[in-house]
Amino acid sequence: MPLLEVNHLEVCFGLRSGSVKALRDVSFTLERGERLGVVGESGAGKSVLGFSILNLLSRPGFISSGHVNFEGKDLASLSPSELRSIRGNRISMIFQDPMMTLNPVLTIGDQMVECLLAHRKISMADAKRVALQKLKQVQIPSPEKRLDQYPHELSGGMRQRIVIAIGLLLDPDIIIADEPTTALDVTIQAEIMDLMLDLCEKNNVALILITHDLGVVSQVTQKMLVMYAGRIIEQGPTKEIINDAQHPYTQGLMNALPQMALPGQKLNQIRGSMPPLQNIPRGCAFNPRCEYAFETCKHNLPSFTQSGNCLVACHMVAEMKQVAAHKEEL
Amino acid sequence: MTEQTNSLVQIRDLYKRFSISGDLLDQLQFKGGKIVRHQEYVHAINGVNLDVMQGEALCVVGESGCGKSTVARTVMGLLNPTSGQIAYKGERIDHLNDRQILPFRKKMQMIFQNPYASLNPRMTIQQTLQEPIQFHNPNMSAAEVRDKIHEVMFSVGVDPTWGERYSHEFSGGQRQRISIARALAVDPEFIVADEPISALDVSIQAQVLNLMMDAQEQRNLTYLFITHDLSVVEHFGTRVAVMYLGTVCELAPTKQLFSQPRHPYTQALLSAIPRLEDDRPDYIKLIGEVPTPVNLPSGCVFHGRCPHANERCRQEIPVLRMLDDGTQVACHGVEENRL
Numbered sequence: 001m002p003l004l005e006v007n008h009l010e011v012c013f014g015l016r017s018g019s020v021k022a023l024r025d026v027s028f029t030l031e032r033g034e035r036l037g038v039v040g041e042s043g044a045g046k047s048v049l050g051f052s053i054l055n056l057l058s059r060p061g062f063i064s065s066g067h068v069n070f071e072g073k074d075l076a077s078l079s080p081s082e083l084r085s086i087r088g089n090r091i092s093m094i095f096q097d098p099m100m101t102l103n104p105v106l107t108i109g110d111q112m113v114e115c116l117l118a119h120r121k122i123s124m125a126d127a128k129r130v131a132l133q134k135l136k137q138v139q140i141p142s143p144e145k146r147l148d149q150y151p152h153e154l155s156g157g158m159r160q161r162i163v164i165a166i167g168l169l170l171d172p173d174i175i176i177a178d179e180p181t182t183a184l185d186v187t188i189q190a191e192i193m194d195l196m197l198d199l200c201e202k203n204n205v206a207l208i209l210i211t212h213d214l215g216v217v218s219q220v221t222q223k224m225l226v227m228y229a230g231r232i233i234e235q236g237p238t239k240e241i242i243n244d245a246q247h248p249y250t251q252g253l254m255n256a257l258p259q260m261a262l263p264g265q266k267l268n269q270i271r272g273s274m275p276p277l278q279n280i281p282r283g284c285a286f287n288p289r290c291e292y293a294f295e296t297c298k299h300n301l302p303s304f305t306q307s308g309n310c311l312v313a314c315h316m317v318a319e320m321k322q323v324a325a326h327k328e329e330l
Numbered sequence: 331m332t333e334q335t336n337s338l339v340q341i342r343d344l345y346k347r348f349s350i351s352g353d354l355l356d357q358l359q360f361k362g363g364k365i366v367r368h369q370e371y372v373h374a375i376n377g378v379n380l381d382v383m384q385g386e387a388l389c390v391v392g393e394s395g396c397g398k399s400t401v402a403r404t405v406m407g408l409l410n411p412t413s414g415q416i417a418y419k420g421e422r423i424d425h426l427n428d429r430q431i432l433p434f435r436k437k438m439q440m441i442f443q444n445p446y447a448s449l450n451p452r453m454t455i456q457q458t459l460q461e462p463i464q465f466h467n468p469n470m471s472a473a474e475v476r477d478k479i480h481e482v483m484f485s486v487g488v489d490p491t492w493g494e495r496y497s498h499e500f501s502g503g504q505r506q507r508i509s510i511a512r513a514l515a516v517d518p519e520f521i522v523a524d525e526p527i528s529a530l531d532v533s534i535q536a537q538v539l540n541l542m543m544d545a546q547e548q549r550n551l552t553y554l555f556i557t558h559d560l561s562v563v564e565h566f567g568t569r570v571a572v573m574y575l576g577t578v579c580e581l582a583p584t585k586q587l588f589s590q591p592r593h594p595y596t597q598a599l600l601s602a603i604p605r606l607e608d609d610r611p612d613y614i615k616l617i618g619e620v621p622t623p624v625n626l627p628s629g630c631v632f633h634g635r636c637p638h639a640n641e642r643c644r645q646e647i648p649v650l651r652m653l654d655d656g657t658q659v660a661c662h663g664v665e666e667n668r669l
Contacts, residue, residue: 041531042502141618155619156394185393185558185620190602190613212532215604242606256536258565259605263584266543267536267565273501274531 001072002029003173003206004053009066009076011045011052014059020277022048022061024230032173033204035197037217037238039253040227043274046210049227050178052076053208054087070174089119092167096179098159102151108135108162109147115169134165138195157188161195168199175200176208181216193220214254218242226250229274229285236310246312246320248290284315292316338520338552339382339405344414346400347371350624373623374400376576376631378414379650382520387546387553389567389584391560391599395620397576398556402524405554406440407431418520436466439513443525445505449497455508456493459483459515466516478515485548486511486541503534507541514545522554527562539566560603564588572596575623575631578650582657592659594636594669630662638663 011023023045030036040046051057053068055075068075070091075083087093095101103111112131116122122130128147135143138161151159160180167175177196181189197220200207209221217224218238225235226247234247245251254260255268272289275281281288287297296315304311305318314320351357351370359368374397382388390398403409405416407423416424423434442448449458459479463470470478483490486507497505506526513521523542527535539562545551557563563570567584572593580593591597594614601613616635621627630648633639640662648660663669 041533157619186560186602186604187393187598187616188619190604191615193604213604214532215606218606219604253532254606256533257606258536258539258561261565263565266540269536269540270533271537273503273534 003032003034003071004030005067005069006053007067007069009049009052009068010064011048011057011061012064013061017278021064022230022277023052026066026230026232028225028232028235030174030206030208033200033206034223035200035207035209035221037221037224038208038210038227039212039214039217039224041212041253041274043229043277044227045230046227047178050093050176050208050210053176054091054093055083056087056093085119088115088172089170090172091174091176092170092172094160094163094167094175094177094180097183098156098163099151101163102159104151107148107150108154112147112166112169115166119170130169131165134168135162137168137199138162138165140165156184157192160184160188160192164192164196164199168203168205171203172205174206174208176210178210179212180209182211182213189216196220214242214257226253229280230277231285231313232311233286233313234310236308240308240310244308246307246310246317247286247314248292248316248320249286252289284313292320336384337381338384338419339380339554340415340417340420341378341380341382341401341405342415342417344375344378344401344404344416345373345412346375346397346404346409347373347412370624373626374576375404375411376626378573378576378578380571380578380581382552382554383568385550385552386568387555387566389555389557389563389570390573391557391563391570392573393558393599393620395575395623396573397623398558398573399524401573402440402522402554402556406438406522407435408440432466436516437518438520438522439516439518441506441509441513441521441523441526444529445497445502445509446529448509449505449512451497454494454496455483455488455500458497458508459493459512462512463515482511482515483508485514485545487537501534502530503537506530506534506538510538510541510545514549517549518551520552520554522556524556525558526555528557528559535562542566560600572599575620575626577631577660578658579632579661580657580659581650582659586655586657590655590657592653592657592664592669593632593661594638594663595632630660638669640668 007027009023009026010021012019012021026049038046038049052063063076109131113127116127116130132143135146140146140158140161181192193216211217221238224238224241225232228249234241234250245254252270256270258267261267270289283299284297284302287293302313302315304313307317349369350372357367357369358365378401390401392398404411411424415422418434423431456479460475463475463478480490488504488507527538530538555566564584570582570584570587571578572580574595580596591600598614598616618635621634627634629645630643633643642662648662650658650660651665652658
């Protein structure tokens with residue numbers, strides 16, 4: 001049995017203008033110790049996915065159908081108190097902006113101890129010891145001093161290390177990291193990603209890394225899923241998708257990276273932009289922007305096609321392969 | 331100021347510091363039985379010399395807090411330099427008053443980072459574009475203004491019939507196109523772009539970058555392009571200036587900088603870019619974090635994190651030196667042939 005199994009998850013936001021589906025038919029599995037990347041542009045639903053795993057959606061958002069099975073328990077149907085015993089304890093979450101996640105009026109030590117006391121029967125002294133040990137794990141210089149400091153006294157990179165330390169406090173099975181390095185500079189990003197990778201490997205923690213940065217995903221994760229307009233459009237081993245993307249959108253995303261074009265040449269752009277969720281085109285949501293689209297794509301929703309080790313939601317996968325093979329023959 | 335061949339904008343010995351000690355009462359402190367006035371400054375730019383050549387795209391890269399945006403704003407005259415000079419085509423512009431600078435404002439335009447904040451939400455696109463055109467060309471007839479708006483909207487790929495809409499009706503990419511249209515509306519020669527694509531998604535980034543490159547070709551524009559994204563620089567820039575803590579540490583033609591970075595900081599920065607190809611590259615790990623620009627380190631600003639620093643680096647401030655291959659680098663190690 002996989003550690004986490006998401007089945008046909010659908011999330012709705014009830015708005016005055018009618019309800020909007022932010023996630024549709026999202027299914028994937030995560031094994032113990034596995035690292036999964038969730039990629040997509042803003043509005044694709046990747047953060048909503050992260051939130052809905054722990055049922056952290058606040059009104060007007062709610063899970064309208066589907067299941068999130070964690071060790072056989074359906075998180076979508078648990079009571080608030082049962083959920084609390086899992087949140088932070090078994091599955092913890094790291095958010096994008098460490099300044100927003102840390103409480104500005106509590107010291108680092110207080111915040112860490114608070115988290116421990118809430119979940120464990122543990123004495124204050126022991127809690128402090130655990131906190132200190134975790135701070136050491138995330139390689140913060142002079143950790144003893146940090147316990148008595150406030151978040152504003154620390155730099156962005158250091159704050160994100162603290163957030164990671166808090167995420168690891170209770171030795172969770174899964175860490176969901178929502179754009180953990182987007183607010184940081186590249187040199188700091190490289191350090192933090194390295195640290196997270198190390199910690200996950202050492203402690204056999206599964207990681208769900210939500211990001212828009214394909215470079216980061218390719219270096220950290222083993223499996224990835226690409227989202228577009230609330231749906232998964234491609235999933236499989238990261239290496240395979242990076243080296244040989246099947247879905248035209250994934251291909252477009254990769255080709256749009258500046259490193260994929262010769263200096264001074266025009267970048268390969270995808271025309272148009274992602275449709276708003278209220279107004280998703282019929283058939284394949286990507287069809288108005290897709291250069292391969294034909295009649296079927298405008299009417300029928302593509303189901304997943306197995307291609308190698310990847311699942312691709314595209315009508316044209318087989319045809320595109322033929323074309324590619326044909327080109328090679330020529 | 332001597333004019334160099336085909337240099338459009340010259341920045342000479344630019345310094346900019348910001349006071350962070352509040353007003354006079356905040357500055358007074360009681361120390362050792364006496365009341366003393368204590369002032370603190372953020373040293374945002376410390377002696378920057380740059381030439382933007384006619385027709386090029388000069389990229390300024392660096393991490394947050396290195397002063398790259400301050401350089402952009404000072405060049406545009408949005409901030410007054412603490413000391414130093416800025417010249418446009420040989421004419422000094424940094425000390426001009428609001429009226430005197432007007433003719434230069436028409437030639438220099440700026441594109442900002444966040445298109446959600448830089449467009450007025452209460453103005454239609456038509457009004458947004460109309461304002462600079464009318465302001466800088468008071469003699470234009472209404473029909474000419476309308477034609478001009480039509481033309482710039484068309485050239486940035488925004489449907490000219492959408493002029494009556496408000497900015498909130500557009501997506502991020504379209505908004506950034508409109509800000510580019512606003513900059514192009516007065517037919518500038520020089521555009522300062524401060525992180526114009528960092529708020530946008532990957533597929534939209536490509537569209538906006540292409541648009542900026544097209545505009546450069548068609549209108550013979552010169553760019554000063556501020557960014558933290560090195561992969562964009564590699565694609566877009568003619569030359570690159572790498573900044574660290576308010577100083578330029580390396581200035582080189584793009585190709586050269588990427589194939590053979592000389593400054594240890596540039597090397598570390600380049601190695602930290604997450605690439606698609608390799609699994610876990612061996613990036614150069616820097617020790618510690620960027621020091622605060624309030625108390626600048628002595629000597630080379632980078633010495634605290636530099637793996638090659640020696641005694642001289644800790645004491646003497648390195649200056650930009652031209653190497654044989656045309657790279658300019660401010661590093662004692664490179665100068666002494668240690669690196």
